[in-house]
Amino acid sequence: MSLVTHRASNRPVTRETSLPGGVHRLSPLPRLRGPGLLQRWQERAIQATLFLAAASSIAITLGIVGILGFESLAFFKQVSLFTFLTDTQWTPLFDDAHYGIMPLVAGTATVAAVALCLALPVGTITAIYLSEYAPHRVREVVKPFLELLTAVPTVVYGYFALLFVTPLLRHFIPSLPGFNMLSAGLVIGVMIIPYVSSLSEDAMRAVPMHLREASYAMGATRFQTSTRVVFPAALSGVAAAYVLGFSRAIGETMVVAIAAGMQPHLTFNPMEPAATITAYIVQVSLGDLPHGSLGYQTIFAAGLTLMLMTLVFNIGGHVLRKRFREKY
Amino acid sequence: MKIRKDIAQRKRTDKVFSLVGLIATLVGIVTLLALMIDLAWDGTARLNWNFFTAFPSRFPDKAGILSAWVGTGVVMFVTALAAVPMGVAAGVYLEEYAPKNVMTTLIEINIANLAGVPSIVYGLMALGLFVYKFQFGMSILTAGLTLALLILPIVIMATREAIRTIPGSIREAAFAVGATKWQMIRHHILPYSAGGILTGVIIGLSRAIGESAPLITIGALTFIAFLPASPFTGTFPFLSFEWLKSPYTVLPIQAFNWVSRPQKAFHLNAAAAGLTLMAMTLAMNGAAIWIRYRFRKRIKW
Numbered sequence: 187m188s189l190v191t192h193r194a195s196n197r198p199v200t201r202e203t204s205l206p207g208g209v210h211r212l213s214p215l216p217r218l219r220g221p222g223l224l225q226r227w228q229e230r231a232i233q234a235t236l237f238l239a240a241a242s243s244i245a246i247t248l249g250i251v252g253i254l255g256f257e258s259l260a261f262f263k264q265v266s267l268f269t270f271l272t273d274t275q276w277t278p279l280f281d282d283a284h285y286g287i288m289p290l291v292a293g294t295a296t297v298a299a300v301a302l303c304l305a306l307p308v309g310t311i312t313a314i315y316l317s318e319y320a321p322h323r324v325r326e327v328v329k330p331f332l333e334l335l336t337a338v339p340t341v342v343y344g345y346f347a348l349l350f351v352t353p354l355l356r357h358f359i360p361s362l363p364g365f366n367m368l369s370a371g372l373v374i375g376v377m378i379i380p381y382v383s384s385l386s387e388d389a390m391r392a393v394p395m396h397l398r399e400a401s402y403a404m405g406a407t408r409f410q411t412s413t414r415v416v417f418p419a420a421l422s423g424v425a426a427a428y429v430l431g432f433s434r435a436i437g438e439t440m441v442v443a444i445a446a447g448m449q450p451h452l453t454f455n456p457m458e459p460a461a462t463i464t465a466y467i468v469q470v471s472l473g474d475l476p477h478g479s480l481g482y483q484t485i486f487a488a489g490l491t492l493m494l495m496t497l498v499f500n501i502g503g504h505v506l507r508k509r510f511r512e513k514y
Numbered sequence: 515m516k517i518r519k520d521i522a523q524r525k526r527t528d529k530v531f532s533l534v535g536l537i538a539t540l541v542g543i544v545t546l547l548a549l550m551i552d553l554a555w556d557g558t559a560r561l562n563w564n565f566f567t568a569f570p571s572r573f574p575d576k577a578g579i580l581s582a583w584v585g586t587g588v589v590m591f592v593t594a595l596a597a598v599p600m601g602v603a604a605g606v607y608l609e610e611y612a613p614k615n616v617m618t619t620l621i622e623i624n625i626a627n628l629a630g631v632p633s634i635v636y637g638l639m640a641l642g643l644f645v646y647k648f649q650f651g652m653s654i655l656t657a658g659l660t661l662a663l664l665i666l667p668i669v670i671m672a673t674r675e676a677i678r679t680i681p682g683s684i685r686e687a688a689f690a691v692g693a694t695k696w697q698m699i700r701h702h703i704l705p706y707s708a709g710g711i712l713t714g715v716i717i718g719l720s721r722a723i724g725e726s727a728p729l730i731t732i733g734a735l736t737f738i739a740f741l742p743a744s745p746f747t748g749t750f751p752f753l754s755f756e757w758l759k760s761p762y763t764v765l766p767i768q769a770f771n772w773v774s775r776p777q778k779a780f781h782l783n784a785a786a787a788g789l790t791l792m793a794m795t796l797a798m799n800g801a802a803i804w805i806r807y808r809f810r811k812r813i814k815w
Contacts, residue, residue, distance in 0.1 A: 221694050232696045233611055239603035240612070243625050243670070246663055250635060253642035308538045315535025330803070331543050337795050338549065339724025341766040342788040345773050346549045349556075349781060379542045407528040430630065437632025439727035440766075444773055464634050464727065471637075471731040477646055485731070489638040493631070500630065 254493060257486035264480055270487070276450040276466070278484045279473075285484070287491055289450040293367065293460035294495070297442055298435040300371025300456050301378060305431055308375075309382025310424065316383070317390040318412045332380045340377075344444030347373040352445065365447030365459035373445070374438050382431045389423020390416050421510040429503030433496050439464035463492045553792065557785030565786060569739040570768065574779035579787050581738040582768035585654070586723060586794075588742060588757065589764055592658025593665065593722050598715055601666050602704075605673025605711075610699060629667040636664050637728030645732055652733030654742060655758040660728050665718035672714015676707035709809025713802045720798035724791060726766035737771075738763040765791045 221229065262270070265285040273286025312332070316325050351369040356362050393416050401411040417424070447459030448469045461469070467485045475482045568578025604625075612618040640660035650656045680703060688698035726734075742760035765787055772784035 225694060229694055229696050233607075236603045236607035236611060239600050240607040240621050241617075242600060243604065243621060243628060243666065246628060246639075246666070247624050249643055250631065250639045253639045254635070257642060308541050311535055311538035312542070315532070315539055319532050319535050320539075328539055328543065331546065332539075334796070334799065335542050335546055337720055337724075337799050338546070339726075339766050339769075339788070339791050339795060341724065341726050341769045341773070342549065342553065342792060345769070345781075345784055345788055346552060348773065350548070350552045376542060376545045383542075407524045409528040409531045410524070412531075433630045433632070437634065439632070439634045440770065443727075444770065464632070467634055467638070468727065468730050471641075471733070486638055486642070489635055493635055496630065496632065500627070 250493075254486050254490045257483050258490045261480065261483035261487040265487075274452050276461075279470070279481055287463075287488065289452040290461060290463045290466055290488060291491065291495075292452050292454055293442075293446070293450070293465070294436050294462040294492075296454050296456055296460065297367050297371045297374065297438075297446060297462055298432065300368060301375040301435040301438075302432060304372055304375030305378045305382050305435070306428060309379045309427070309431065310386055312379065312383040313386035313390060313424075313427075314412050314417065317387045318408060318416060329384070332383060335377060335380045338377075340438065340440040341444070343373050343377055344370075344441045347441055347445035359457065362457055363447075363459055365445065366457055367442075367446045367460055368456040370442045370444075370446040371456060374435055374441050377438070377441070378431045378434045381434055382427045385427035385430060386420070386424045389420040389427070392423065393419045422507045425503055425506045425510060429499055432499050436462075436495055437464065437492065439468060443468045463488045550792070553785050553789050555785075556782055557787075557789040560782050560786035561789065565783075570737055570763075570771075574777060574783055577772075577780075577783055579765065579768055579790065581741060582763050582765045582787065583790070584741050585738070585762040586764045588654055589657045589661065589762065590719055590723060592654060592758070593661040594715065594719060596659055596662035597665050597669050597718065600662070601669025601715075601718075602673050602711060604666075605670045605677065606699060606703070608670070609674050609677040610695070610703065625667050625670055629671070633664055633725055634727040634731060636660055637731030639663075640728065640732045651759060652735075652761060653759045654762045656732050657729055657734065657762060657764070660732055661722040661725060664725065664728060665722050668718035668721065669711075669714055672717070673707065673711050676710025676714070677703055679710070680706050706813060709805055709813075713806045713809075716798050716802040716805070720795045720802070723798070724766055724795055726764070726770055729764060729767055730770075734767045735761050735763055765794075 270285055270287055272288075273284050274288055275284035275286050276289045277284045316328065320328070347369045348365075351373055352362065352364060352366065355366075355369055362368070397415055397419060398411055401415045406414070442462045443465045446462065446465060448461045448465050449459060450466060451458065451460040453460055466488055470481065470485050564576075565578045566583065567580055568576060569580055570582075571577040608618070608621065612621075637660065640656060640663070644650045644656040644659060645652060650659075684702050684706070685698055688702050693701070738761060742757035742762065769784045769787040769791065772780045772787065775781075
């Protein structure tokens with residue numbers, strides 16, 4: 187093809203060249219080429235590979251749900267769901283085996299409650315302080331330090347709870363046992379402060395300035411503005427922060443395994459030792475249970491319970507966020 | 515007169531609250547300091563050359579963390595090798611290729627949810643899938659892959675955020691001189707987002723390095739008195755992957771083992787191991803902050 191004729195008009199795309207003697211001749215332009223066949227295939231192959239990498243995250247979820255579901259199903263073939271939910275003892279590895287998840291759920295709930303009682307108020311007030319009160323310099327110094335709290339390995343937190351916080355608490359409550367849910371809960375509470383505070387602070391800083399200005403113009407103090415204008419406006423984001431804090435609190439493993447004792451025990455009293463769902467999984471994993479035995483399946487049933495608890499709260503949080511979402 | 519009193523009262527509340535806020539902020543920081551001082555107080559005495567070059571032992575003063583820190587290093591290597599290509603590829607796809615459709619939304623929601631799954635659940639999944647289904651056994655390979663899955667959401671989110679800061683004009687400029695999409699990504703997007711991605715990877719690895727719960731469920735041992743096989747061999751092909759199948763222990767597991775013992779002397783070892791671990795994570799976080807700072811200074815859009 188000497189003349190390029192693929193344009194919409196029929197006139198060939200040409201350029202003028204002057205030849206000696208004033209003769210003008212029209213010569214064809216070099217053809218502009220897009221990517222060649224090989225390159226197009228390469229592009230497509232790359233896109234497919236990248237897509238597979240992104241889709242693999244779904245495979246992970248399916249893997250989690252599949253494994254937990256599969257092993258739990260085997261478990262529930264031998265233990266009825268009713269027993270699982272109503273029996274008040276959890277002793278799957280004893281001769282007199284009982285399979286009631288309630289003691290583990292109670293332990294998990296108690297530790298999480300202690301942790302949240304500390305982390306939600308402190309985290310929220312920290313967020314309000316950093317977003318509304320603190321001078322720029324203070325914020326720049328404090329924030330990295332708070333984020334360091336999330337970088338501390340959980341084993342170290344466990345060590346701290348068992349060998350620092352518990353002896354400290356014993357000065358005030360002499361009857362406190364060496365393993366107890368109170369110190370584990372308090373340490374987990376401190377651990378999740380940064381999760382609560384940084385997400386909440388982001389939400390508060392996203393509240394448009396004109397709302398604050400309107401409030402100040404009415405003569406409100408900073409405290410009134412923070413608590414009655416900024417906080418309600420940021421409630422959707424704050425709720426998300428709370429849900430994340432909750433997920434972290436019930437999923438935390440090492441601190442409770444080290445400091446709260448590992449005996450399943452139906453109690454809501456934080457001054458007592460008790461096992462959580464996660465601590466039970468650790469305890470069983472440290473031993474040597476044969477693959478496929480009922481004891482092996484119990485940890486998957488416990489894990490599934492933990493997943494469902496997280497899921498319920500995440501959905502609840504999602505609903506809350508939808509309800510409180512403010513548009514500006 | 516009453517209104518003046520009211521105003522004074524409100525101003526006082528405001529002052530009090532600003533003090534309460536400062537105290538609340540200090541709760542976290544004071545605890546962090548107390549934790550570090552407590553750990554250093556208990557642990558520094560045990561930090562000597564022998565502690566780093568000895569295997570664990572029944573005698574607390576002879577026990578060391580050689581197998582633990584080697585294990586941590588090797589497991590982190592596998593984790594990085596698996597998580598970085600996967601995470602970066604997924605992030606690039608979601609930012610540069612993904613069409614706006616149900617599949618993309620599903621992937622995005624899914625990644626956000628994965629970030630909230632308790633780490634021990636990853637361990638249970640790996641126990642069922644890697645250890646028994648794929649028959650990888652309780653090995654370094656299983657541990658590395660498990661932690662890779664755990665930090666994958668962190669790497670993906672960091673990649674996406676880094677890519678998002680690159681202005682569209684860069685892409686248009688590349689297309690205008692005839693680059694294909696992949697050429698544009700390779701020559702522009704990836705180099706410009708490298709700093710942000712690296713920061714995310716380091717933060718992710720610093721989270722993985724302190725993680726012990728999932729490794730306990732997939733059978734990390736606590737008493738390992740040997741090192742994994744060397745990857746270099748004297749005979750052809752000079753490389754061996756035998757070490758991937760080796761049993762292992764890591765620093766947090768070793769510390770957990772020591773803190774769970776009743777003897778006080780082992781607690782000191784646990785503190786020293788915890789101190790080593792803290793130093794590693796703090797160094798990694800420091801490096802991440804430094805890299806972020808350097809790249810921010812160098813690239814200004």
